[in-house]
Structures are given as C-alpha cells and as structure tokens.
Amino acid sequence: MAGQQRRAVLTITEQARRAQIVRAAIDTIAETDYARASFAAIARRAGLSSTGMISYHFQGKQDLITEVMRTVLADFAAFVVARTAPGTAAEELAGFLLANSEFLREHRHHLVAMLRIQAAAPDSADLAGLAAADRAQLAELLARGQRDGEFREFDTDLMAGFVLSLRNGVITRVAAEPDFDLAACTRELLATVRAATER
Numbered sequence: 406m407a408g409q410q411r412r413a414v415l416t417i418t419e420q421a422r423r424a425q426i427v428r429a430a431i432d433t434i435a436e437t438d439y440a441r442a443s444f445a446a447i448a449r450r451a452g453l454s455s456t457g458m459i460s461y462h463f464q465g466k467q468d469l470i471t472e473v474m475r476t477v478l479a480d481f482a483a484f485v486v487a488r489t490a491p492g493t494a495a496e497e498l499a500g501f502l503l504a505n506s507e508f509l510r511e512h513r514h515h516l517v518a519m520l521r522i523q524a525a526a527p528d529s530a531d532l533a534g535l536a537a538a539d540r541a542q543l544a545e546l547l548a549r550g551q552r553d554g555e556f557r558e559f560d561t562d563l564m565a566g567f568v569l570s571l572r573n574g575v576i577t578r579v580a581a582e583p584d585f586d587l588a589a590c591t592r593e594l595l596a597t598v599r600a601a602t603e604r
Contacts, residue, residue: 423462423472425451430473435514435580439470439525470522477515478539484508494550495603498568499595501543505572506591509579517580520573540565547602556602568598 415423429451433442444456444466453459463469488507489500509516523536544565550556571594579585 419462422458424476426453426459426462426469427473427476430469431477431514431518434473434518434521439521442466467526470526474519474522477519480512480515481508484512493555494546494553495555495599497546498550498598498602501546502568502572502595502598503591506575506587506594509576510587513579513583516576520576520580540569543568550602555604557604559602564602567601571597 485504544561547561
C-alpha cells in the first residue's frame with residue numbers, strides 16, 4: 406500500500422498535509438458524524454482535489470481515525486499541562502476538569518469528534534488502547550490522592566471511569582446544544598466529583 410511505502414521520515418510538506426487532513430477529519434466528524442466522515446467528505450473539507458491524497462498518507466479510514474484520536478489526546482494533554490500547576494491530587498483533579506471545560510469551549514470539535522469516534526468504534530483495539538491509557542492516568546492520580554489521605558477509599562479504576570463518563574456527558578450535551586451553559590455545568594461537575602472522591 407502507498408501508506409506502507411512511505412519513507413519513515415516525512416518531509417515538512419508531508420507533515421503539513423497529514424495535519425491538514427487530520428484537522429479536516431476532526432471537523433467533518435464533529436459537524437456530521439463518524440459514519441458520514443468518508444474520504445470524499447474529508448477531502449472536500451480539506452480542499453483536496455481527490456481522495457487519493459488521503460490514501461497516500463493513510464492506509465485506510467481506521468489509520469486516519471487512530472491518528473485523529475492521537476492528535477486530539479495530544480492536543481488535549483498539552484492544553485491541560487499548560488494550565489495545571491503541580492499540587493495536591495485534589496487540586497490536580499479539579500485542574501483537569503477545569504481544563505476539560507476550557508478545552509471544550511476553545512476546541513469543541515476536538516472533543517465532540519473524540520466522543521463520536523468512541524461511540525461508533527468501541528471495539529477498535531487502537532482506540533481502546535488510547536482510551537485505556539487516558540483512564541489509567543486518571544486512576545493513578547486518584548490513587549495518589551488516596552495514598553496522601555485526600556481521597557476516601559474506592560476502586561480507582563471505577564472512579565476514573567465514573568469521572569470520564571461525567572466529562573463525556575458534558576461533551577454530549579454541548580455537542581447537542583452549542584449554547585449550553587458550560588460554566589454552570591462545570592461548577593456542578595466539580596462539586597459532584599469532589600463529593601464523590603474526598604473524605
């Protein structure tokens with residue numbers, strides 16, 4: 406396949422083209438849905454002359470979607486790190502949730518696309534691995550809070566899933582209602598998670 410024959414090191418032009426395609430895929434999925442995000446739709450969004458330009462850079466839709474998820478999570482991680490100062494586990498958990506809200510406000514398409522991909526392809530090994538890594542990092546933060554005596558005893562993996570489900574619920578609401586009061590929802594999210602975790 407063309408994707409398999411690419412050089413290991415991409416040129417600056419190739420990197421820019423891949424990034425352009427990924428951005429177009431994110432916007433297409435967020436504005437329509439996963440099923441409608443065909444190569445043709447993504448090519449139109451990116452202003453490409455043919456779908457062959459996508460096929461050159463990606464071996465298929467799954468390859469592209471995996472790169473979309475990696476990009477969304479990498480962008481989100483950088484956003485969170487830039488806005489979360491080291492502190493107690495409770496402070497970092499609150500910072501994580503606030504950063505989620507800020508990222509959703511500033512990069513709505515990223516998180517809406519992520520949620521739609523996860524809903525449409527729950528059995529994908531690549532996507533499951535990325536989601537599991539995100540959940541594991543949150544579980545480790547919760548475990549640190551327990552070790553430090555900030556959080557009550559609970560199953561950290563289950564709680565991480567609970568917190569992420571709440572976060573995803575906010576994304577779902579904002580996806581359906583772009584004018585939804587995100588600030589009020591964020592306050593309730595913080596209060597709920599604090600009540601569920603702290604001693």
